Amino acid sequence: MSTDAIMARQEDRHHYRQHQGRRLQWVAIGAMLLLGLFLLDMTLGPGKLGLAQVAATLMDPDGADVKSRFIIWDIRLPVALMAVLVGAALGGAGALMQTILNNPLAEPFTLGISHAAAFGAALAIAFGAPLLPWEWAQGYMITLNAFLFACLSAGVIFLVSRMRGSTQETMILTGIAILFVFSALNAMLQFAASAETLQQIVFWAMGSLGRATWPKVGVTAVLLLLACVLLSRSAWRLTALRMGDEAAEAMGVNVNRIRLLVLLLSSLLAAVAVAFVGIIGFVGLVGPHMARMLLGEDQRFFLPGSMLFGAILLTIAEMLSKSIIPGILLPIGITTSLIGVPFFVFLLVVVRRRSWS
Amino acid sequence: MFRKCLLLLCACFITLPTLAAERQITDLLGRTLILPSQVDRIILSEARLMYILMPLQKDDPFAHVVAWSDDMERADPDTYIKLAETFPDTVNTLPRFGHPGKVTFDVEKALTLDAQLVVVNQAYHQLWQENGTLDKLEKAGIATLFVDFRDAPTENTLPSIRILGEVLHKEKEAEAVNAFIAEKMARVAERMEGLKAEDRPLVLMERASGMGDCCRVFGPNNFGHYVELAGGTNWGSDKTQALSLDINPEALVTEPFDLIIGTGANWQEAYPEANSLNLGYKAEDENLQRGFQALTQRAGWQAIDAVANKEFYGIWHQFYNSPTYFAAIEAMAQWMHPERMQGIDAEADFREFHERFMPFSYEGRFWVKMQ
Numbered sequence: 142m143s144t145d146a147i148m149a150r151q152e153d154r155h156h157y158r159q160h161q162g163r164r165l166q167w168v169a170i171g172a173m174l175l176l177g178l179f180l181l182d183m184t185l186g187p188g189k190l191g192l193a194q195v196a197a198t199l200m201d202p203d204g205a206d207v208k209s210r211f212i213i214w215d216i217r218l219p220v221a222l223m224a225v226l227v228g229a230a231l232g233g234a235g236a237l238m239q240t241i242l243n244n245p246l247a248e249p250f251t252l253g254i255s256h257a258a259a260f261g262a263a264l265a266i267a268f269g270a271p272l273l274p275w276e277w278a279q280g281y282m283i284t285l286n287a288f289l290f291a292c293l294s295a296g297v298i299f300l301v302s303r304m305r306g307s308t309q310e311t312m313i314l315t316g317i318a319i320l321f322v323f324s325a326l327n328a329m330l331q332f333a334a335s336a337e338t339l340q341q342i343v344f345w346a347m348g349s350l351g352r353a354t355w356p357k358v359g360v361t362a363v364l365l366l367l368a369c370v371l372l373s374r375s376a377w378r379l380t381a382l383r384m385g386d387e388a389a390e391a392m393g394v395n396v397n398r399i400r401l402l403v404l405l406l407s408s409l410l411a412a413v414a415v416a417f418v419g420i421i422g423f424v425g426l427v428g429p430h431m432a433r434m435l436l437g438e439d440q441r442f443f444l445p446g447s448m449l450f451g452a453i454l455l456t457i458a459e460m461l462s463k464s465i466i467p468g469i470l471l472p473i474g475i476t477t478s479l480i481g482v483p484f485f486v487f488l489l490v491v492v493r494r495r496s497w498s
Numbered sequence: 499m500f501r502k503c504l505l506l507l508c509a510c511f512i513t514l515p516t517l518a519a520e521r522q523i524t525d526l527l528g529r530t531l532i533l534p535s536q537v538d539r540i541i542l543s544e545a546r547l548m549y550i551l552m553p554l555q556k557d558d559p560f561a562h563v564v565a566w567s568d569d570m571e572r573a574d575p576d577t578y579i580k581l582a583e584t585f586p587d588t589v590n591t592l593p594r595f596g597h598p599g600k601v602t603f604d605v606e607k608a609l610t611l612d613a614q615l616v617v618v619n620q621a622y623h624q625l626w627q628e629n630g631t632l633d634k635l636e637k638a639g640i641a642t643l644f645v646d647f648r649d650a651p652t653e654n655t656l657p658s659i660r661i662l663g664e665v666l667h668k669e670k671e672a673e674a675v676n677a678f679i680a681e682k683m684a685r686v687a688e689r690m691e692g693l694k695a696e697d698r699p700l701v702l703m704e705r706a707s708g709m710g711d712c713c714r715v716f717g718p719n720n721f722g723h724y725v726e727l728a729g730g731t732n733w734g735s736d737k738t739q740a741l742s743l744d745i746n747p748e749a750l751v752t753e754p755f756d757l758i759i760g761t762g763a764n765w766q767e768a769y770p771e772a773n774s775l776n777l778g779y780k781a782e783d784e785n786l787q788r789g790f791q792a793l794t795q796r797a798g799w800q801a802i803d804a805v806a807n808k809e810f811y812g813i814w815h816q817f818y819n820s821p822t823y824f825a826a827i828e829a830m831a832q833w834m835h836p837e838r839m840q841g842i843d844a845e846a847d848f849r850e851f852h853e854r855f856m857p858f859s860y861e862g863r864f865w866v867k868m869q
Binding site: 189207208212337338340344345349351463469470 | 569572573600706709710711712714733734737738743744745746747748749751752753765797798801815
């Protein structure tokens with residue numbers, strides 16, 4: 142090998158390392174930002190607890206008075222954690238869907254999964270119609286119904302895709318068909334509902350992190366962790382998929398298999414998120430696009446980045462939802478879009494790199 | 499010449515009665531409508547407009563009504579059941595229109611019913627103007643009368659009753675019921691005279707306790723307004739103009755609430771998961787206390803001082819759109835200012851209202867205190 146060639150290779154390697162380093166830097170900055178926001182979130186609320194008191198109650202719950210303990214451990218902490226987890230789940234689900242469908246518009250919302258969940262919840266609210274017969278399930282009827290319908294819609298996309306070959310068009314069009322079916326069914330339920338029931342249905346769909354409880358936080362965390370472990374092993378396959386089906390196949394990727402598998406995983410993430418807190422659009426769409434703009438297409442950075450940005454967005458939205466009118470919670474679905482859109486447009490204008498290719 | 503004059507005179511006498519048979523009525527929005535002297539074919543675009551009609555024609559509340567809507571059995575099953583028990587044939591056979599908030603009014607159906615007048619809540623005026631319903635009704639020769647018993651019950655209910663009284667030639671009945679309500683309201687206002695801001699208890703006015711996420715609270719209108727009239731400070735009043743909003747559960751334990759009042763009604767059938775206060779005509783005391791037990795089991799509620807002090811009350815949700823709001827205000831005032839309200843008995847007044855102005859008897863429970 143000539144000296145020139147060796148030099149060139151060394152230069153390439155140097156470039157690659159530099160590039161990776163910059164990406165790692167962005168991820169680290171994002172993680173720090175999220176941590177800072179999370180801590181800030183913990184100090185906000187009508188309870189007017191100082192940082193020291195928050196920290197003391199967190200470290201030593203038994204030593205704190207009843208009210209502080211309730212505020213920190215029963216209200217703020219589960220909600221703040223849920224904002225991070227659900228933001229990450231939605232960002233991750235959106236990123237996966239955009240990747241396997243090779244479509245910048247794909248997210249749980251556009252694939253009808255959110256609408257299916259909303260219909261399941263509305264069914265429980267309007268008719269008290271549980272899908273599961275067991276006694277313990279009664280207290281979680283709305284959540285379970287939402288989850289089952291979200292899974293059902295993902296299942297339909299999955300089955301149709303298997304029958305018709307798992308092409309992107311099939312999946313997207315099936316998803317859009319599902320979206321319309323469930324939004325029509327939803328409208329029908331709302332039409333038939335009484336005034337108070339209608340109010341419940343509408344507000345459920347607007348989303349609220351106030352529904353967070355420790356079991357819900359636990360379920361979401363476990364699922365998210367599981368997804369991360371599974372995905373870390375196939376990140377390179379997903380990166381290959383973005384180069385086109387043929388290129389991916391040439392690299393030895395079983396395109397059908399990975400696409401169906403990832404569809405199931407991302408639907409599960411979205412289903413849990415929607416079932417627990419209601420419909421939160423936009424995070425699943427924009428989190429991944431922000432990550433792509435700053436971190437590029439390599440799934441090893443893109444996926445965690447999407448989750449990180451999803452979590453950051455939702456945490457900011459959560460803080461706003463409780464701060465705009467002190468003592469009142471605005472629906473999280475509203476604040477998410479209101480803060481997400483300007484930030485997203487800012488990135489679109491400032492980051493000139495073409496992020497979708 | 500004389501014969502001509504005579505003929506003219508005769509013509510006048512013949513046409514005068516028919517001219518006199520038409521009259522002008524001004525509705526709540528200030529619109530003037532021409533109505534025949536005898537209006538006996540009325541459509542109620544909402545079934546809950548019966549609240550205004552019932553005190554006017556107590557013995558036969560459905561007289562002159564040719565159709566109503568399907569909202570009452572869902573929005574207020576309590577009153578619907580009482581009406582259905584008392585007038586089963588009419589309730590089961592009376593033609594129904596879709597609720598104006600949900601479907602476009604069926605003018606063709608109104609024509610086939612030979613209706614003379616459609617009564618509408620003022621909230622739908624803009625909608626009916628824009629979707630052409632008002633025009634179509636006018637062309638069909640059917641008058642439209644706007645009233646209100648819901649947007650601002652304490653201001654608009656009495657004028658609405660007066661207007662409908664005029665339409666039905668029931669001025670005396672309208673005057674009687676209005677005088678009754680006005681007197682009760684004036685009495686509470688008088689008792690609250692000179693009440694200082696610091697003597698007003700801070701009230702958490704919860705909407706539909708136990709339904710959905712905890713908790714929705716009333717803004718400055720409706721029950722929020724009732725609280726103020728009853729001598730309290732409604733916590734949600736200065737937060738927003740919205741009818742109701744979600745309170746941050748944290749504020750439940752940090753705000754110094756003196757009283758918690760939740761609304762409840764007979765929702766059990768429509769919404770079995772709710773652990774609500776099933777107040778109303780069919781309410782039972784034991785069931786209501788079970789409702790309180792479930793409501794105080796909600797996260798954080800044990801830490802609320804007002805709950806620990808048993809200053810937790812329930813009130814019938816349907817007072818929000820009924821002329822009987824006076825009873826709700828009296829009851830709340832009794833809780834907050836028993837010394838100022840001495841000699842006033844809200845339940846007795848509500849019972850008397852039923853005896854004098856309602857087509858069915860008084861029974862059940864409409865407010866309750868946690869034991």
